[in-house]
Amino acid sequence: MDKDLPSIKKWVVLYPVYINSKKTVAEGRRISLEKACENPTCAEIGDCCSHFKVPFAIEIDKAYPRDFFQRGRVRVLLKKEDGTPYNPAIATRKQLMLRVAELVPRHPGRTKKQESASASTAVPSKSGKHGKKKR
Numbered sequence: 001m002d003k004d005l006p007s008i009k010k011w012v013v014l015y016p017v018y019i020n021s022k023k024t025v026a027e028g029r030r031i032s033l034e035k036a037c038e039n040p041t042c043a044e045i046g047d048c049c050s051h052f053k054v055p056f057a058i059e060i061d062k063a064y065p066r067d068f069f070q071r072g073r074v075r076v077l078l079k080k081e082d083g084t085p086y087n088p089a090i091a092t093r094k095q096l097m098l099r100v101a102e103l104v105p106r107h108p109g110r111t112k113k114q115e116s117a118s119a120s121t122a123v124p125s126k127s128g129k130h131g132k133k134k135r
Contacts, residue, residue: 008057011075012093015064016040019101028066031097037104042072044110048103049076054086054096 017028021036029036042058049056055077064070076096078085085091090099104110 008075011055011057011077012096014045014074014076014093014096014100015070016042016045016072016074017064017067017070019045019097019104028064031094031101035098035101037101040101040104042074044104044107045074045100047107048100049074051103052087052090052096052099054078054090 015028016039017023018030019036019040020029021033021038023029042060046056046058057075058072059075060072062071062073064073076093078090078093078096080086090096
């Protein structure tokens with residue numbers, strides 16, 4: 001990033017759990033279920049931040065405290081030194097979460113995954129045990 005940016009410690013933290021529609025409010029979701037997206041990743045959130053032209057940093061080694069196996073977070077700088085926002089449409093962390101959640105489902109990597117998943121045909125597999133019944 002640029003040298004004139006302030007310390008990353010003061011930046012807004014955005015965990016993927018905050019906008020995940022698969023999580024409940026108790027598990028850490030911070031926006032409404034209708035506006036949330038399904039299983040966002042840090043890379044997708046970072047790409048959305050670059051689309052909005054706001055400085056960001058991805059921290060892969062960090063974990064969400066409520067769910068320690070959920071790895072990664074994104075730090076975002078919303079405002080300049082003088083207090084004006086980098087993007088006038090995004091002034092608060094709530095607006096950032098809503099905008100990112102709108103954009104993540106249209107992410108190029110995500111649309112390719114959905115196309116390949118729908119193209120492959122699912123073959124029904126035999127399941128269950130075969131053998132002697134218990135008496």
